[in-house]
Amino acid sequence: MQPSYSKATYRLYDDKADFHKKAEGIAVGLTVGSWTELPEAAKEQMQKHLGKVVSVSIHDPLDAAPGERYADITIAYPDVNFSRDIPAFLVTAFGKLSMDGKIKLTDIEPSADFLSAFPGPKFGVQGVRDLLGVHDRPLVMSIFKSVIGHDLGNLREQFLQQALGGVDLIKDDEILFENPLTPLEQRVEACMSAAREAERTTGQKLLYFTNLTGSTFQLKANAKRAIAAGANGLLFNVLAYGFDALAELAADPDINVPIAAHPALAGALYPSLHHGISASLLLGKLMRIAGADLSLFPSPYGSVVMPKAENLAVMEALLDPTLPQKPAFPVPSAGIHPGLVPLIMGDFGPEVVVNAGGGVHGHPGGSAAGGRAFRQAVDAVNSGSTLEAYAQKHEELSIAIQRWGVRTS
Amino acid sequence: MQPSYSKATYRLYDDKADFHKKAEGIAVGLTVGSWTELPEAAKEQMQKHLGKVVSVSIHDPLDAAPGERYADITIAYPDVNFSRDIPAFLVTAFGKLSMDGKIKLTDIEPSADFLSAFPGPKFGVQGVRDLLGVHDRPLVMSIFKSVIGHDLGNLREQFLQQALGGVDLIKDDEILFENPLTPLEQRVEACMSAAREAERTTGQKLLYFTNLTGSTFQLKANAKRAIAAGANGLLFNVLAYGFDALAELAADPDINVPIAAHPALAGALYPSLHHGISASLLLGKLMRIAGADLSLFPSPYGSVVMPKAENLAVMEALLDPTLPQKPAFPVPSAGIHPGLVPLIMGDFGPEVVVNAGGGVHGHPGGSAAGGRAFRQAVDAVNSGSTLEAYAQKHEELSIAIQRWGVRTS
Structure with missing residues (x-):
């Protein structure tokens, strides 16, 4: 041999x-x-x-x-x-x-x-699309406005408003840990009931990525508790636990929901020219080999910035067709508003998740309007229209453009 | 409240x-x-x-x-x-x-x-000293010359030679993983039998830190297998698994042996001025809170270098009396030879582990002589003698000084 x-x-x-x-x-x-x-x-x-x-x-x-x-x-x-x-x-x-x-x-x-020892993402780009039944456009993800100190009712209402805007994915904040106000299983039940309520209005499916936290050796049990309570996605702070923890979670047949890798702590590792691990390896190739279905990383557009060349290298590693593991969704995050959607889709192509927080909740018409503005922006680009033209018949997008403008480069 | x-x-x-x-x-x-x-x-x-x-x-x-x-x-x-x-x-x-x-x-x-949630090191400086019955001098640790590709017989012989020199601690190489030539339990049995054999000659106790590796969720089981096979210490690549894995291993009452934290991957995190986590926090305070009984880090003397101020800050964090967790042994590593012992003891004080590889195995008289030279160097400094004076009646130290010299600053 x-x-x-x-x-x-x-x-x-x-x-x-x-x-x-x-x-x-x-x-x-x-x-x-x-x-x-x-x-x-x-x-x-x-x-x-x-x-x-x-x-x-x-x-x-x-x-x-x-x-x-x-x-x-x-x-x-x-x-x-x-x-x-x-x-x-x-x-x-x-x-x-x-x-x-x-x-x-x-x-x-x-x-x-x-x-060959790594099954990789269970779902990947195609599998996540299949779960949602969305195959013809970038996905839209939103995050909570604020989570710490909020009770279940408040969290549910935040979830509902986001969901009503037609976003595809909602994720927990990465700093939401097990706590008396919104404990894991009750949080999942509250949010998933809001998801079902929104579905009756929007007619579309939604994945909720619950933050998987706690002690290392309880991660599998916590993941299964969340899933048993109805969670159809998990958010995981991979670098706080190591890539192997992700690999083993992803390889567990009972953890049958997509996993979104959060880049928390990544800034301790990738930005230095002289030390550490490159972003494309850390947040791209390794996340995918270990089994992340989606990988979040700082967008090149916002206040928390990663240079565009590094961004695209992360994206390429997540989508590279030569790796045996399924491709994973790139999720450039931070500083995203609807006026950036043409740029994001131009930079990243069709297999991208447009992820926003302030760009959803800061919409003058509220969070649901914010979600709709993003969906309209995606539809505009997908249909070959400019945002400005599309906005003439889509009020939420029009308001968003007035609020944040359109960035073309 | x-x-x-x-x-x-x-x-x-x-x-x-x-x-x-x-x-x-x-x-x-x-x-x-x-x-x-x-x-x-x-x-x-x-x-x-x-x-x-x-x-x-x-x-x-x-x-x-x-x-x-x-x-x-x-x-x-x-x-x-x-x-x-x-x-x-x-x-x-x-x-x-x-x-x-x-x-x-x-x-x-x-x-x-x-x-208060962290029991910290089970043994710490005092506990490790108690296990060895050595309270009046720095400890001496040696590492294998090479491990990959060697079979049990060879590893045992390397272990025996080091042990015969009178070192207190022997650790696996951090890159020795589960492998067909020296699988965990057989490796532990072979090395511990060599330890007992050496004890009959040296009359002194010895701790063997077996490398704890494998998949995250098997770490506890692997640690217990090693201990059941006789291991009286564990080496752990903490940063590859996260601090929580160490914390949970250290908190497990059945893992009743000291844990030495290896700094593998630490260079991705501490050296940059602008990014990452300081060495004193990464390899000092966090290792101790999480439960490392010993923490290895690059010495300021060798080829793999950490500036002396950072070294001393790591040491201070490991020994700081204001933390509730037991103090942990600082183990400055790399480039150590017997002629450096006065400097090490001057820089670090009495609570330090003198750790050497090449400085033991490179001794012209062999590894056992190398170990003895280190013990003699420690005894020299402890008795207020210069190395040169002490070497006049101690052949191994004398040869070591001829080989490597004495560094006074």
């Missing part, structure tokens, strides 16, 4: 390093530990455990200022060295190495064998 | 921001969501959920260059807003906020109420 390798790519900044030597040091140091001093017989036995340098691409322009010289280094790690879980691969490829200078993990390319 | 608050402190870089306004925005935005527009009756109800600005300390010298202006901002979050687990507090205090500009989480000060 051919040995199988999983690759990791790093960007390493150093004004002087011999990057080729550094790459060899990684390939040996993070696998068999030492090589040149091994006796020949030992080398033969160790060969299949030895990492390999795949490529070293040095960026060192003649006029490089201090701090500008870097190399992109790709190392192949033998799959035989680690178990089929994300902690094992990340600890192998970036455990100790993360602390070794100015180095950022920019991508991984797990082997087919490694990937 | 007085409302109880847990605090978080951030360093926020911005050349122009109104830091006071920014702090208010955090205190409101990450708790009740909005405040000024609330009706008075709602304010009364929401007051106990509202975050408070504790302090804003602006660093803005007249001659500040671009990028140098920052503020240290402390916010108090009402405990009533989150459950008593580390994911809930981190997601509250740094979930979304981590993505909001150049901001680093530098410290937290959880309330007594929050802290």
Whole structure:
């Protein structure tokens, strides 16, 4: 059998390093530990455990200022060295190495064998669309205006107003934890009853992503409690628990609802040029391999900003057709109003979730009107119309445009 | 009852921001969501959920260059807003906020109420000393030379040689996962039998920290399997699984052995000036609250370097007498040889674990001699002698000094 390798790519900044030597040091140091001093017989036995340098691409322009010289280094790690879980691969490829200078993990390319251990998203883009019966337009998600300190009745009313606007998805706030005012099961029951009430008006289905929280070893039980109470989606702060927790939740046949990955804490990991893990890997590829059906990340439009190139790289990783796991929905979030919908659909294409909070609740006609304005904006772009033209016959959109304007770039 | 608050402190870089306004925005935005527009009756109800600005300390010298202006901002979050687990507090205090500009989480000060949910280290400094019967000197830990691709016999022999040198603690490599050559229980049995064999020669006790790996929801079971097989310590890659996994392992009465926290992946989080989580919080305070009996981190002496000020801050957080959790052993790691022992003991004081790999195995007399050289170096400093003077009657130390020299600063 051919040995199988999983690759990791790093960007390493150093004004002087011999990057080729550094790459060899990684390939040996993070696998068999030492090589040149091994006796020949030992080398033969160790060969299949030895990492390999795949490529070293040095960026060192003649006029490089201090701090500008870097190399992109790709190392192949033998799959035989680690178990089929994300902690094992990340600890192998970036455990100790993360602390070794100015180095950022920019991508991984797990082997087919490694990937085969991950069923990935249960639903993915197509499955979420099937659940909703919506196949011809981007989805619209809204979030609660505020949740902390509110009781069940208030939360239900907020839910109902959003739902009446015709949004497809409503998610909990990621900072809503188990609490006496809106405990998990009662919250689910209240919100799902509002969903059914709204459905009678809108005639459309709705997924509610309940925030899955609590102690690690209770996550599966909590997920199942939420589902038993009627939840048809889960929101999960993946990075607070690690990718493996998501992978195991997604692989559990009893957790048969879509999971939306929240990027809480991601800003501790992706924004630095010199350290951490790239956004496309962290919020794109890893979230999808681990099984997120939707992945939220900061949009390039709002106040909490991720540069557009990084945004699109996250999107590409979530949709990349070469990965065996189902594609997951990109959900660029924060600062979204109806006037941005043409831009979002232009940047992200049709497989995107338009997610808004203030852009829904801040509508002068209320939250339901805010949801309708978003749906109208999506319909406008989908029908080839400008927002301005479409707004002439759609009042909520017209009001939204007066409130927030239309951004074309 | 007085409302109880847990605090978080951030360093926020911005050349122009109104830091006071920014702090208010955090205190409101990450708790009740909005405040000024609330009706008075709602304010009364929401007051106990509202975050408070504790302090804003602006660093803005007249001659500040671009990028140098920052503020240290402390916010108090009402405990009533989150459950008593580390994911809930981190997601509250740094979930979304981590993505909001150049901001680093530098410290937290959880309330007594929050802290009371965490039993912390089962053993801590004193408990680990009691297990070993060593109370009058720093402990010495050694790590395997190489583990991947080695079979049980080889691993046992490596273990035996280290143990014969008189080290107190031996830890697995953090990249040793479940594998056919050295599966968990057999590895524990082989190493513990080597420990008993060495004990008959050295007359001293030894703790073996087996690497706890695998899927999240199997961690407890794996820990108990290792313990049933005889393991008297566990090594855990905390950051690959999240702090809550550690907290729950440490709180489990059946996991009655010390846990050493490995810093794998920490370099993705602490080194950036502008993003992430400070080393003292990540590898110090949080590890201790969650229950690590020992915490490893990059020493300021080796090739994988953390600045000395950060090292000492990690140490202080692990030993800080004001925290209710037991103090945990600081384990500065990487690049340690016997000639560094005076420096380590000078920098860290008596409650430290001297941890070495190459400094043990690279000894010209072999690994056992390497261990003895470390023990002699510790004894030298403890007895007020210089290494050079002590080496005159201690051959292994003498050889180590010839090999690596003595570093005095």
